[in-house]
Amino acid sequence: MKKFTFIDLFAGIGGIRLGFESVGGRCVFSSEFDADACKTYQANFGEYPSGDITKINAKNIPDFDILLGGFPCQAFSIIGKKEGFNNETCGTLFFEIERILKEKKPKAFMLENVKNLTAHDNGNTFKIIIKHLEALGYNVHSKVLNALDFGVPQKRERIIIVGFLDNVKFEFPTPICVSKRKKIGDILEKNVDKKYYVKDEIKNSRLQRLKNKNYPKPYISHENMAGSITPHPYSSALRAGASANYILINDERRPTEREMLRLQGFPENFKIVVPYGKIKKQCGNSVAVPVIRAVAANMLNAIKGLK
Structure with a gap:
């Protein structure tokens, strides 16, 4: 399998990173704002993420193949309606992704967000996001995927947005067969x-x-x-x-802490270094790793030319 590099934005405790590492990716930069999440991230990946992405110059980020981010969704700026297309995303964390994509022009990206992003402001927020990504020259695909379909016993629907600079043939992963899916009994301590x-x-x-x-x-x-x-x-x-x-x-x-991590498909050796209330919050903010792994594998199949 060819090696590729990625950056992990809004990294949380590294769920997206785990998915992309499992198909041969190497992380060259990570960023996370929350100190407790950084503590868990450092214990498991041996690096403390860079802090507030709004204060990081895109030029200082190493070159990479794929940008990854489970970005928080805040409402988009009203200013944009007055000042036109260029300012539509000002003041949002999506804007940080946009400026890094513009500066670094990676081959591809994958973004993850709550399902409701597609309905927010009657769908306008989502339309703006897609329009801005396409304006940067990316071929964009999006789909709501449910963690239940990928082997963990948790109903978790999330919108996945992927984009490629080249016009590659990409398809979202299909659900795994029911017999391979974990049941509640499989994750209980x-x-x-x-x-x-x-x-x-x-x-x-x-x-x-x-x-x-x-x-x-x-x-x-x-x-x-x-x-x-x-x-x-x-x-x-x-x-x-x-x-x-x-x-x-x-x-x-x-x-338990371990059961919550299992519900998100984290490996058994994932270290727990913060109290119960914090790991509960971190699991709630994270991603279902098997979903990300399946998307990552399909993205790699699509970009056969990655060096």
């Missing part, structure tokens, strides 16, 4: 410490509101806005800002 178990009153309250009282264990349930408890044979999407008991296993306990 045995002999879990009692600190993960919820108080009896929480447990009883959840069980009373459980939609299907005879649902087979193990299951994962979450509480929706209306307060009803729905069991599933998979986890709902891990969320950075979710309440402590947002998802519970068998309505008895919270998932």
Whole structure:
């Protein structure tokens, strides 16, 4: 397999990096703003990411083949509506990706974001993003992919945007066969410490509101806005800002740190160096590694000319 280089922007704890390293990529630069995420990243990759991307000159970034970024989505600037196309993305973190692509002109990029990006502001935000990427000379492809289809027991839908300078033939990966997908039972730890178990009153309250009282264990349930408890044979999407008991296993306990990492497809040797609340936030902000690996493999197939 040919080696290629990439940069890891808005790196978090390195989920996207893991996916691209697994198909032969080498990271030459990373950037992350959050100090706790940087601590986890350093423990696992041996490097502390550069800080705030808005303060980094694109000229100082080493040359690379593919730009990667799970960029945070903030609303786009109203200024753009008054000042035209060039200023539409000002003040957003997408603008940082745009200026680096403009300066470095890599062969390709892959961006990841929440599914709702496609609907934000009646689809205008997404249209602006695609238009700006195409204006830089890239052939752009986008699709919503679900982590459930790629082997982890978590329903997590994310928009993936990829682009190539050359007009290559690219297709998004297809779901893996059901028999190869992990089930909840495959990711659960045995002999879990009692600190993960919820108080009896929480447990009883959840069980009373459980939609299907005879649902087979193990299951994962979450509480929706209306307060009803729905069991599933998979986890709902891990969320950075979710309440402590947002998802519970068998309505008895919270998932452990390792179980949350497994729900995102992280390897068993991934080091946990921050407290529970922080790893919960980091997993919620991260990506399902098998989804990224599948996209990375298809991108490489498309760019057969990578040196």
